[in-house]
Amino acid sequence: MSRIKSDIPIFYTIIGFLLILVIDLVFWQVGNSTPTYILWSSIKSWIGFLLFAFVIYRYLVKQQQAKLLVENHDKQAILINSISDFIVFKDDKGRWSEVNNFGQKLYNLEKEDVLGRTDLEMAELFPKYFEHFKYCYDTDEIAWGNGKPIHVDELLIVGEEERLFDVLKIPMFHPDGSRKGLYAIGRDITELRKSEELLIKNEKLSIVGQLAAGVAHEIRNPLTSLKGFVNLCKENEGDKELYLKIMHNELERINDIVDELLVIARPQKVPMKQNDINKLLDGVTILMETEASIAGVSLQIHKEEKLPLISCGECQIKQVLINIIKNAIEASNADSTVTITTSATKENVTVTIEDEGCGMKRADISKLGDPFFTMKENGTGLGMMVSLKIIEAHEGTLSIQSEINQGSTVSISLPIKQTNEKN
Template sequence: MEKIKKYTGRIMVPVLFILLLAPYLASSVIDEGGVSILAGTYLFAVLSIAWSLGAIFDDKRKTIALLQDSEGRYRIFSKYSKELVNSFNEVIFQTDHKGKWLYLNPAWKSMSGATVNESLGLHFSKHVDNTSYQDVLKAFAESFEQGKKYFRVDIKLRDAKKGSSWVEAFVKLIYDEAGKFIGTAGILSEINERKHAEEKLVSLNEHLAITSSKLSTAAQLAAGIAHEVRNPMTAILGFVKLIRDGGTDKQEYYDIIFSEINRIEQVLNELLMLSKPSGAVFLEKDLKKSCDHVVTLLETNAVLNNIQIHKNYDAEPIFIYFDENQIKQVLINIIKNSIESMPDGGNIFLSIYEQNREVFVTILDEGEGIPENSLQKVGEPFFTTKSSGTGLGLSVCFKIIEKHGGKVFITSELKKGTKIVCVFPAVQPKNLSGNEKEEERDEMVKPEK
C-alpha cells in the first residue's frame, strides 16, 4: 500500500488525462474506423506529459510531507530546548560586537539580582567590577592576538542585594562568514564556594609563610640573643659575689642586678613574641615603641657585625592602626637584610615621622646595594639575591604592609646602600592637599647621598 502511495501522482494524472481525451478518441475511432498514427502519437505525448506531471506531484507531496515532519520536530525541539535552557542554573548569554547583552536566560536574575528585561541592551561592564572588566578586556585581547575562539575568565558580578558574587565565564567569539567579529556567546557559572576556598588557602599560606619567617629569624638571632643575655648575667654574677663577700653599698648592687634582670626579660619577651604564632590583632598603638623593641632585639646582633643602628625620631608618639607582632616582623626582616648586606660593617639609619596624612618609616643602610635590573623584582615570591635565601622574607613583609593599607618604596645604588620607605596611613591625619602630598612623598623616597 505504501508503494502505491508513492506513485499516486503518476497514476492519477495520466488517468485524468485519458478521461479528458476519451471523447476525442471515441470520435476518432468512429470517423476513421480506428486510431490514426497522428492520434496515437498525440496520445503518447499527452500521456508522457501526464506521467511527468504526476512524478512532479509525487515529489512535491513527498517534500511537503518531509517539511511538515521537520516543522513538527523543530517545534518539539524548540519547545523542549527552551524549557531546558530556562531550567539551567547557569546563565546562557549572547552579546553583540560592542559587548551589549542580546540574550540572557532566566537564571540571570538569581545570579546578578537584575531582571533579564532590565539588562538586555546594557553593556556587560555595568554588572561587573572594574578589576573584572579589565580582566575580560585582557582575555579578549589575548584571544584576538592568538586567534583563539574561546577563553575562560573569572568575573566578579555586582549585585545591589547580595553585594557581589564570583562567576566563571566561558566565552565563545562569534564571526560572520566574512570573518568579521559580530559578538560573543557563552555560559556563566557561579563559583563562590571555590573562590572562598581559594581565599582561605591563600590566607593559610600567608600565615604559614609568616610563621616560618618568624621561626627562621628567631633561629638566626640566637647568637646575638645569647650574647645579649650573657652580658647582664656576667654583671649579675659579679655583684652577687660582691654582696656575698660583704660589699658595703648593697642597695646600689641590688638596683644594678634588677636592672640587668629587666634587660634580660625584655630581650626574651621580644624573642618569644617573634616566634609565637598568632592571629592578626589591629590596635591603635605608638609605632615608635615597637621600633624601639625591634632595635633592642637586633642591636647586639648588629654590634657583633660591627654595625651601628641610629634612631632618628622625636619623643612624641606616632600612632597608627596596626598589628604589633606583624609590623615588628617586617622591621626585623628589613633591618636584618641591611645587616647582612654589610659584611664589613657600617651604619643603619632608622627614622620615623608623620607628615601629610601619612607615617613614614625609613631604613637606610650602607650595604652593597641592589642591581637596577633586580630592583623591580624585589618582594616577588622566591626572588632573592642571596645564595642561601628563599625569597619569601620580603614577599611576606610586603603582604603585611599591604594589609595595613601601606606602600613600600625602594631605591638603591650599588656600593652605596639601599633605602626602604614604608608608608602607612596615620590615625590622626593632618589636612593637606593631594598635590602637596605627592610632591613631598616623591622627595622623601629619593635616595640620600
C-alpha cells in the same frame, strides 16, 4: 531565521506594489480619469505604502535586536552562573536585582527571598546573617562614598564553617553623578589566607632561629654581671644597695629581650589595634642591637615625637621591621651605619631604613618579593615576599631605592586611620 526576516520586507513590497496597481486601475475605470488625478492618487498611495513598509521594517529590526539581546543575556547568564564566585548586582537603592547561582546557594536562599530587598531588610529577615548583611550595607556605602571600586574581606558562615571572601565592590553612576547600581563580586580565599598565614609563621620561626645567637649573646652579658654581683654580695663587699639596683636593671634587660623574642615567636591571631610606631621600633631595636654590634654596624635611630597612632598587627609590623633592618645590617660593611628614621604626613606614618652597603641593581629591585629570588648566599627570598604581603594587607606601601656601592633605602608607609579590630 534571519534570512526569513530579511525576506519579509521584499514580500510586503511586492504585495504593496500590486495593491497600488489594482487600486489605480479601479480609480481609472470608475472615478475621475484625468491624468492629474491619477498622478496624485498614485503619489499618495506610494507615500502611504513606503511609510507602511518603513514601519514594518523598523519593527522587524527592533524585534531582531531584542532577540539578540535575549541571546546575549542568556550567554552571559550561563557564563556568570558557571563561575565559582558569588556575583550580585544591586540597584541605586541597594536592592538586589540579580544574583548568580553560586551566590544563591551560598546563602541557601531562593531568589524570591533576596531579589528586590536591601541588605538591611535581609538582615532583619534572616537573623543568621544579620552581622554579615549589616557589614555588606556599610561597605556598599563606603564604595559609593569613595566613588571607586574597593576590596573588603567578608566572613560568612557556610554550613557550620566560617569562610573568608575577598569582595570587590564596583559602584556605578549616571552621568549626572547619581547612583546607578553596584556590582559585588566575591571569591572564597579561606584556603589562600591559611597558606599565607602558614608562610608568615614559617618565616617568623626562621627569623627567631637567626636571632637566637644574638639573643643568647645579649642575655649572657647581664647574666655574667649578675653572677659577679651575687659573689660580691656573698663576700659582703661594697655597697649592696647599689649592687641590687644594678642587678635589677640587668634582670629587666633580660626580661625585655625575652618579651620581644616571644612577641615575634609565639603563634597568635593578628588583632588590628592602635599602636605607636616608635614603641614598636623600640622593641625591635632591643633585638637588633646585638646583631648590629656583632657585625660591627652602628644603628642610629631618629624618631619624630608624638607620631599619630596607626592601626596594625603589632607582631606582623615588628616582623617586617626586623626583616628589613636585618637585611640592611647584612648588606653593610663593618664600621658603617644603618640609619632608621620615623616621620609622618597627614595620611601616613613612615619608617625609613637606610644603609651604606653594597646596594642593588635596578633590575634586581623589581624582582624583590618574588618567591625564592634572593641576593644572599643562603637566602630563600621568602622574607621580603612575606614583608610585602604584610604591608599590602595593612594597605601600606614598601618602596626601595638603591645604587650599587652606595647603599639602599627602604621606606615603609602605613595609613593613619581608624579601623575595626579583626580577630
